[in-house]
Amino acid sequence: MVQIWLVELLKGTGKLFLHPVLYYLVFLSGILGVMRVKRERENFHVRAQDAYFELRQLFPQGLIIGLVFSIIIIAAGIAVPFAAVVLIAGFTILLSLTTNIRWMSPAYTVGAAFFAIVLFSQNNWSVPFFTKAFESINDMVYPSIVIVLGLLIVAEGILILKNGYKGTSPKLAKSKRGQVIGVHEVKRLWMVPLFLLVPGTALQLPFDWWPVFHLGATEYSLIFVPFAISFYQQIKGTLPKAAIERYGRQVTTLGVLITLLAVAGYWHPLVSIIVAALALIGRESLALIAYLKDDNRPFYFSKKNNGLMIIGIIPESPAEKMELKVGEIITKINGSAIRDENTFYEALQKNRAHCKLDVLDTNGEIRFVQRALFEGDHHELGILFVLDERKYEKGA
Structure with a gap:
């Protein structure tokens, strides 16, 4: 049997x-x-x-x-x-x-x-x-x-x-x-x-x-x-x-x-x-x-006045290694306030060897993350944001 x-x-x-x-x-x-x-x-x-x-x-x-x-x-x-x-x-x-x-x-x-x-x-x-x-x-x-x-x-x-x-x-x-x-x-x-x-x-x-x-x-x-x-x-x-x-x-x-x-x-x-x-x-x-x-809910992922909201994170990127999460808002980089992708990139360029981020998490609490940057790291830390209308139209 x-x-x-x-x-x-x-x-x-x-x-x-x-x-x-x-x-x-x-x-x-x-x-x-x-x-x-x-x-x-x-x-x-x-x-x-x-x-x-x-x-x-x-x-x-x-x-x-x-x-x-x-x-x-x-x-x-x-x-x-x-x-x-x-x-x-x-x-x-x-x-x-x-x-x-x-x-x-x-x-x-x-x-x-x-x-x-x-x-x-x-x-x-x-x-x-x-x-x-x-x-x-x-x-x-x-x-x-x-x-x-x-x-x-x-x-x-x-x-x-x-x-x-x-x-x-x-x-x-x-x-x-x-x-x-x-x-x-x-x-x-x-x-x-x-x-x-x-x-x-x-x-x-x-x-x-x-x-x-x-x-x-x-x-x-x-x-x-x-x-x-x-x-x-x-x-x-x-x-x-x-x-x-x-x-x-x-x-x-x-x-x-x-x-x-x-x-x-x-x-x-x-x-x-x-x-x-x-x-x-x-x-x-x-x-x-x-x-x-x-x-029926309001849009969660949209442009914010107090910073840039993270909509996506590229695997194995600096952002993932810093444990950034989808839905969090980056308010400052290296002490500079962030309004859009241009100011985000400019703040990163001030110190290409190190970055310090002020992050508003999904509970509304501020936390600080920092990391050394290396040659070959993604130029925007591997973070995806909601683009402004002009950039979206160009990309589409």
Whole structure:
């Protein structure tokens, strides 16, 4: 029995590299990185993070979460039809073509696949090249898909909470009154791979309760399936970390609620349809509420009379080493008051070997930071500011 499980785990892991979504997510992450760098250079003439930043975020944390949730799925015996795996992959690619990255969230891809399974089973539809997989689904509702949906929304919330705020991209925009303002934007993709039980010929039922939902089969196989988790948010009214962490907690709460409610679908199949619809509506509502709340706030990143507000910091720059933070305001350099980028640069030139900064932190308290400057250091310490209108127009 142990040998059979080990062989099936290895075979299932190997199937991950046959799944097109894996390579598609790598491609999209690369595209997101290139587009972000291009926009940042247009706004600030320098990029914040390198073009590979989004690609580096794609795997590590999602892989850990996926393995933890895979143990839960296998232990609980949650089995899904192979047709659902095909449809989820199809909707992931299809919704990505809208160019709106947030539509690749599992609430939409897995939710759409669930309702498609219901329609396919009711009307005996099929998909070319996967005819056998769709013929095996019978006229029934699959609550197991909704449970996987709930777990993936939990995973999405955790990733937003723990990783979403890292490397947010500064961006310049114009307010309705024509004022140049700063915005922070996140476009992020993660991959969460899950081991799923599907009808097969390898694993027999080791326990009376396993799997809970039999799908009309007595034997199952394991497939390591990559799921796309996407996140998009634009923040202009508050510090990005606070807004994103709050959003992540809300998404996690929604995922836990969906997972708990989905279990009732094993006894009342109609509940699964209601819960899947609730997941779609709930996820869209959270996005809308976050947008409206931020839109109603005054601009956080805008020109200040008492100094220059930091909208971004280049990694490995003197500013990062001095532990300057996004949202802080530099009021003086080497004793000279700062009004704009010109006075900032002039104050730096007074002493190219050393700089002392008076900084107003996000709590409204003054602190002092200083550092020796070396040959090759960024000429503006690696700090990105909200440009004045003339410079913004020229850069754009």
